[in-house]
Amino acid sequence: MNSAVIVFPGSNCDRDMAEALRLVSGRAPTMVWHRESELPDGLDLIAIPGGFSYGDYLRSGAMAAQSPVMRAVKAAAERGVAVLGVCNGFQVLTEARLLPGALMRNAGIAFVCRDVPLRIENSQSVFTSRYDAGEEIALPVAHHDGNYQADALTLDRLESEGRVVLRYLDGVNGSARGIAGIVNEAGNVLGMMPHPERAVEPAHGRTDGRRLFEALLETLSEAA
Amino acid sequence: MKTRVYVTLKNGVLDPQGKAIHHALEGLGFAGVNDVRAGKLIELELDANVSEAEVEAMCRQLLANTVIENFRIEHGSFEGERTGAA
Numbered sequence: 001m002n003s004a005v006i007v008f009p010g011s012n013c014d015r016d017m018a019e020a021l022r023l024v025s026g027r028a029p030t031m032v033w034h035r036e037s038e039l040p041d042g043l044d045l046i047a048i049p050g051g052f053s054y055g056d057y058l059r060s061g062a063m064a065a066q067s068p069v070m071r072a073v074k075a076a077a078e079r080g081v082a083v084l085g086v087c088n089g090f091q092v093l094t095e096a097r098l099l100p101g102a103l104m105r106n107a108g109i110a111f112v113c114r115d116v117p118l119r120i121e122n123s124q125s126v127f128t129s130r131y132d133a134g135e136e137i138a139l140p141v142a143h144h145d146g147n148y149q150a151d152a153l154t155l156d157r158l159e160s161e162g163r164v165v166l167r168y169l170d171g172v173n174g175s176a177r178g179i180a181g182i183v184n185e186a187g188n189v190l191g192m193m194p195h196p197e198r199a200v201e202p203a204h205g206r207t208d209g210r211r212l213f214e215a216l217l218e219t220l221s222e223a224a
Numbered sequence: 225m226k227t228r229v230y231v232t233l234k235n236g237v238l239d240p241q242g243k244a245i246h247h248a249l250e251g252l253g254f255a256g257v258n259d260v261r262a263g264k265l266i267e268l269e270l271d272a273n274v275s276e277a278e279v280e281a282m283c284r285q286l287l288a289n290t291v292i293e294n295f296r297i298e299h300g301s302f303e304g305e306r307t308g309a310a
Contacts, residue, residue: 149237
């Protein structure tokens with residue numbers, strides 16, 4: 001599996017993401033700086049990591065969404081390349097309009113940093129095929145703007161199309177309908193607030209995130 | 225030319241920051257505050273030939289997230305407005 005991790009000024013989970021990808025796939029991803037206008041050839045997966053790109057200026061993810069590399073990411077996503085956005089990466093994907101809705105300040109105002117229980121709502125996606133539908137897992141979250149909001153029509157559509165992939169089991173940040181992760185219409189772009197890359201080896205305390213990367217490895221290596 | 229862009233949350237969008245400010249005002253003893261909504265003011269210094277349509281495009285593409293926010297554009301000199309400092 002050929003992967004790349006996009007690095008913005010202020011990204012701070014880029015190396016965790018790279019390590020998780022290396023650990024699971026046996027291949028280190030290419031790190032791509034935000035000023036690049038082209039991505040490496042033959043990518044199977046693009047990861048947009050967590051952090052505080054551009055200091056969260058204007059809105060979380062807003063500046064990063066306009067950076068040169070994101071034009072290339074958009075084009076790749078349209079070609080069907082898998083794109084995984086975690087935390088700030090999810091915010092970047094909504095701001096870039098690769099995913100619907102917006103991530104607002106947590107309803108409780110405070111930054112939330114803890115392990116949260118989640119339910120896998122859709123195990124058919126390329127990201128979640130190694131989980132069971134309805135399976136309950138736990139992953140760490142660490143965010144200030146994770147409160148997912150969209151109009152009722154969009155939310156209904158996400159639900160009816162099975163695009164809500166992950167849901168919080170308790171109130172974490174005020175997200176509409178407990179949404180923790182969604183995919184785009186084509187199913188190749190996933191945005192999620194919890195951090196799977198922080199739960200891939202026993203030393204992390206949890207390994208529930210590992211199967212997400214294993215699923216990608218399995219699906220994307222087959223396709224290649 | 226000075227242009228101001230006011231970015232505000234759409235009606236019905238929960239505003240946790242406005243709510244916190246509201247609580248803080250109540251904590252200070254100010255009665256009679258029924259609701260608080262927080263927004264942003266962005267000031268642009270523009271060439272005279274920048275069109276209204278261009279400013280609107282700036283708002284739609286970057287300054288506001290129209291999924292959750294409205295924007296309002298105002299032109300003017302805004303002279304003598306920055307008073308009220310202690």
